Amino acid sequence: MKDVVVVLGAGGIGQAIARRVGAGRHVVLADLRLDAAQAASRILGDAGFETSATQADIASRESIRALIEHAQEFGPIRNLVNAAGVSPSQAPVATILKVDLYGTSVLLEEFGKVVAEGGSGIVISSQSGHRLHALTEEENAALATAPTEELLKLPFIVSITDTLKAYQYSKRCNVLRVMGEATNWAKRGATLNSISPGIIITPLANDELKGPRGEGYRKMLSLCPCRRAGTPDEVGDLAEFLMSSRGRWITGSDFLIDGGTTASYFYGDLQYLKATH
Ligand SMILES: NC(=O)c1ccc[n+]([C@@H]2O[C@H](COP(=O)([O-])OP(=O)(O)OC[C@H]3O[C@@H](n4cnc5c(N)ncnc54)[C@H](O)[C@@H]3O)[C@@H](O)[C@H]2O)c1
Secondary structure, three states: OOOEEEEEOOOHHHHHHHHHHOOOOEEEEEEOOHHHHHHHHHHHHHOOOEEEEEEOOOOOHHHHHHHHHHHHOOOOEEEEEEOOOOOOOOOOHHHHHHHHHHHHHHHHHHHOOOOOOOOEEEEEOOHHHHHOOOOOHHHHHHHHHOOHHHHHHOHHHHOOOOHHHHHHHHHHHHHHHHHHHHHHHHOOOOEEEEEEEOOEOOHHHHHHHHOOOHHHHHHHHHHOOOOOOEOHHHHHHHHHHHHOHHHOOOOOOEEEEOOOHHHHHHHOHHHHHHHOO
């Protein structure tokens, strides 16, 4: 039996984090698309990692429970990485809310019941959540602590009609949910944090840069303080620190890693974006 790392979402960011924290452990790669999980499993397997691939849907509690059973066959679950999600251009409002908002919340609830002592979890949120206006105290508390099955019935969630807002609320909820769940995970001796990346180059982001909205994205990147997009490995570095022995005093926190884009959006050269977001 080995310590197990469960990675949901076998895309670029999930794989980068798996490489940082997976050595000497069993890495379970889970994705809605089994072929994506299998491809990532092969790449990591060829790089010396012990892996297995499985299909899982974070929007289904039954699927998450089955994933936990599968993972526990290899040993105690020490780490959870949630890098699964859908973006505003990929899915309708209902799917974004079901996967990114509800799915992440169920995942944290279910893994919070089984995570091993000394473990840690990371949720990939987004800089997008930082662009949403301030919510009321009651709205914050509901997103952080309402029973998971009530989340999609909250009036201010039901009234969302556009995909960007659905994504922003979901990502804000991820950060608040991590705060709420971190207090439960702590009772099992485990930490839980979120990372909010800016534009990270993955096949998906590359498609966006070459697509119809590419010119806008390229302008934004050229004007952001660091003048480039980020790489999955830079997110992996941060996740590694948070999940290492040096990160044990950090829990319930969110880390913005966006090359200064959010700072510039509010107070710098990117303020022109406020008119469109
Ligand atoms: N790439 C970026 O620029 C960027 C920026 C900020 C935040 N993020 C977030 O990072 C996370 C990972 O993004 P990525 O860039 O690696 O994208 P990606 O598309 O490469 O990976 C996401 C993976 O999630 C899987 N997935 C989708 N729905 C699922 C479900 N219901 N259950 C299980 N798996 C599901 C997809 O099949 C895909 O393999 C997402 O939550 C995304 O919102 C990405």
